[in-house]
Amino acid sequence: MDFNLSKEQQMLAETLHRFGSKEYSFENRRRILESSSGFSREVWSTLAQMGLLSLQIPEEHGGMGGPGIETMLTMQAMGRALLLEPYLESAILATTLIRDLGSSAQNKALLPALAAGELIAVPALLERGSRYDLSRVHTTAVRSGDGYVLNGDKALVVHAGTAGLFIVSARTEGEIDDEAGISLFAIERSAKGVSLESYPTLDGRRAADVTLREVRIPNEALLGPFGAAYPALAQAWDLGIAAVCAEAVGALDTIFQLTVEYTKTRRQFDVPISRFQALQHRMADMLIHVEQAKSMAYLAAMRSGERDPAARGRAVSAAKVRVGQACRAVGQEAVQLHGGMGVTEELSVSHYFKRLTAIELSFGDTEHHLEKFARSRDPALS
Amino acid sequence: MDMSFTAEELAFRDEVRAFVSSNLPDAIRAKVLNGVRIPKEEQSRWHQILHRQGWGAPNWPREFGGTGWGPIEQFIFEEECAAAGAPALLPFGLKMVGPVIMAFGNARQKERYLPRIASAQDWWCQGYSEPGAGSDLASLKTKAIRTGDHYVVNGQKTWITYAQYADWIFCLVRTDPAAKQQAGISFLLIDMKSPGVSVRPIATMGGHHEVNEVWFEEVRVPVENRVGEENKGWTYAKFLLGLERTNIAAVGTSKRELRRLKRIASLERKHGKPLIEDPYFAARVALIEIELMALEITNLRVLSAESERRAPGTEASLLKIRGSELQQAISELMMQALGPSALSMQQGTIPSEGAREQLAPPYPEPLAATYCNLRKTSIYAGSNEIQKNIIAHAILGR
Numbered sequence: 001m002d003f004n005l006s007k008e009q010q011m012l013a014e015t016l017h018r019f020g021s022k023e024y025s026f027e028n029r030r031r032i033l034e035s036s037s038g039f040s041r042e043v044w045s046t047l048a049q050m051g052l053l054s055l056q057i058p059e060e061h062g063g064m065g066g067p068g069i070e071t072m073l074t075m076q077a078m079g080r081a082l083l084l085e086p087y088l089e090s091a092i093l094a095t096t097l098i099r100d101l102g103s104s105a106q107n108k109a110l111l112p113a114l115a116a117g118e119l120i121a122v123p124a125l126l127e128r129g130s131r132y133d134l135s136r137v138h139t140t141a142v143r144s145g146d147g148y149v150l151n152g153d154k155a156l157v158v159h160a161g162t163a164g165l166f167i168v169s170a171r172t173e174g175e176i177d178d179e180a181g182i183s184l185f186a187i188e189r190s191a192k193g194v195s196l197e198s199y200p201t202l203d204g205r206r207a208a209d210v211t212l213r214e215v216r217i218p219n220e221a222l223l224g225p226f227g228a229a230y231p232a233l234a235q236a237w238d239l240g241i242a243a244v245c246a247e248a249v250g251a252l253d254t255i256f257q258l259t260v261e262y263t264k265t266r267r268q269f270d271v272p273i274s275r276f277q278a279l280q281h282r283m284a285d286m287l288i289h290v291e292q293a294k295s296m297a298y299l300a301a302m303r304s305g306e307r308d309p310a311a312r313g314r315a316v317s318a319a320k321v322r323v324g325q326a327c328r329a330v331g332q333e334a335v336q337l338h339g340g341m342g343v344t345e346e347l348s349v350s351h352y353f354k355r356l357t358a359i360e361l362s363f364g365d366t367e368h369h370l371e372k373f374a375r376s377r378d379p380a381l382s
Numbered sequence: 383m384d385m386s387f388t389a390e391e392l393a394f395r396d397e398v399r400a401f402v403s404s405n406l407p408d409a410i411r412a413k414v415l416n417g418v419r420i421p422k423e424e425q426s427r428w429h430q431i432l433h434r435q436g437w438g439a440p441n442w443p444r445e446f447g448g449t450g451w452g453p454i455e456q457f458i459f460e461e462e463c464a465a466a467g468a469p470a471l472l473p474f475g476l477k478m479v480g481p482v483i484m485a486f487g488n489a490r491q492k493e494r495y496l497p498r499i500a501s502a503q504d505w506w507c508q509g510y511s512e513p514g515a516g517s518d519l520a521s522l523k524t525k526a527i528r529t530g531d532h533y534v535v536n537g538q539k540t541w542i543t544y545a546q547y548a549d550w551i552f553c554l555v556r557t558d559p560a561a562k563q564q565a566g567i568s569f570l571l572i573d574m575k576s577p578g579v580s581v582r583p584i585a586t587m588g589g590h591h592e593v594n595e596v597w598f599e600e601v602r603v604p605v606e607n608r609v610g611e612e613n614k615g616w617t618y619a620k621f622l623l624g625l626e627r628t629n630i631a632a633v634g635t636s637k638r639e640l641r642r643l644k645r646i647a648s649l650e651r652k653h654g655k656p657l658i659e660d661p662y663f664a665a666r667v668a669l670i671e672i673e674l675m676a677l678e679i680t681n682l683r684v685l686s687a688e689s690e691r692r693a694p695g696t697e698a699s700l701l702k703i704r705g706s707e708l709q710q711a712i713s714e715l716m717m718q719a720l721g722p723s724a725l726s727m728q729q730g731t732i733p734s735e736g737a738r739e740q741l742a743p744p745y746p747e748p749l750a751a752t753y754c755n756l757r758k759t760s761i762y763a764g765s766n767e768i769q770k771n772i773i774a775h776a777i778l779g780r
Contacts, residue, residue, distance in 0.1 A: 001385065001386070001388065001391060001454050002384045003683050003686045003687070004383060005383055009383070069383050260777055260778060263778070264778060264779070274778045277774075280774035281770045281771075281774065283777060284703075284769075284770035284771075284773035285770070287696065287700070287773055287777060288703065288704060288773075291680055292673070292676040292704070293676075295677075295679035296675070296676045296679070299385070299676075302385045302386075318672045318676075321668075321672050322672050370665055370669065370672075371661070373668045373671075373672065374664040374668035378644065380637070380641060381641060381644055381645070
């Protein structure tokens, strides 16, 4: 039992801190937020130079092989910085899926480009009406000649407009909710028959619904085993949950500190409002939420690499529930304690609030994971 | 960073598990598993069994007859004991007065009192609260006036857990009535058999006799029974408050009770189906379980920081607040699991064979009685509101 960071991990944390306070200051972020793409090529290159795009890349391709703690630290920093770029989607989710499922030819072609920041790949897994069920896939892929033809609609593809490559789930066999019969395909955005309906999301990021109409792709676009991609997909998704929990912790920590500082400086009735017990106790509750969420984000980081889906799922669902509760409670309280200033775009607190709200709704909301957890078997009960 | 137990910690856990499993008397286990209060003799008996193993003072350093275990080992020990249905060791000697004597007592006091605590020969109780001094402890009025080599103590203490069994009481008393509140307080050890000490039981709503009033009328206490300096007692009391972190959250006990809740809820039926399958009830259980998972990790984080002697901050308060709330929430749901049957205060018999849990009513200890009894957890040891004040003070300053 050891909760200390190694020297290397501490150095990483410091580097990440510098990135967040300098390159990704609130002002710089605002410029990206207001730009048309909502994405900074420059920032993405910086992330590549820092080696952060290589975290999930296997060592034989010059990466770090997906270290849990480093990934957690990085995501915490992204949460503090309120990163708008698709780090989680490309550098964690898509990269992991390609790494775990790709043929050596695919890995050779894609991983170096991902690590260098030349290629951005994002998953296109959800569909309108699928909610959070990865197995509820209507999109179809049918064999045809030397390849496949895809038809379907993917929803909420984050930064679809910036990405060069989509990792698309499609049904190649089976019924609508079957885990068996799902295949993954790497499809270029520029492929014929792919069209985007773009929109901003609550937290200021860009997303799109992606329509696939008679999209013809070669055999080499199949990623992983035909009809049997689900286990790897679920594993990557759980890794994503752990990552988003860590991101939430970074944002929670920051919004809590901002609130504490604000109440110490804001004066009413001739005293700082931090003197009022009605507010003090709410901040004590916020602290408890932050610490409990932090503990569960650690748990998720530690367990998300486990192969056994049941044990892994129990841990990450528990984490997402606890973190989700904290996102809602701490976010809402932070806005409330900032008073009128809390609802303005001018202060960062509202931006953290929106990202925390978005995190709660992503990767399975609190209710989704509460239900999953409640239905899982408790190994402590014989 | 590594959140799993080391090989040594796992070996230690197995050693404790094996020892408790083969040495805990069935009669005691059956009571604990069924929420029944342990009588003094059995509490002492278990403590003496541990003492013979060299584990009579799990939280003490070796030089005072303790185990020398670190915080993580102590946590593992308490969790294993709780899981197996062993009664928790009473904190008054081991975790309260013992460490104060070690830190501030003189050599004679250490020699006289500590071995008898570790061996369960002496029972201690805590004389802090008074009718007019609860959360505002420093307003206490019990007076100790020095005459020669004695103090003469007059006053009333209240909420004294197990005063009816105790051989000794450690008290905060006012030795300088003129000084500012916190300044005139001293820390006295008083023999419960002293003339002028009387104990009056307080009946609480669960129907138990745990707490008492203790009255002091012209009680003569030798000056040598004062720990540390005169009028410095408040410092020692505060030292104590920040000390107890290993079991303040009662994670082990709550884990055991949560398992019992699940077993009860799989036998109880709603609309003819096991209650545990009712989505609404299952969700409430799941929320508690998740909070407890988080609290266990938070607790281990705190202890691991403590192992390196990093200064603790608000953590003890956090653990106390959430730990007490969880104990209450589990007992509330256990009571709720029975539906209207929870109203019955009929007492069942303790299952003797194999020292098992009784999973259907009538329970040896009615679940509603436990629910009533556990209301105390958010009130005692610094009410949860006081704990929030402590957190606020730490993060906001004054």
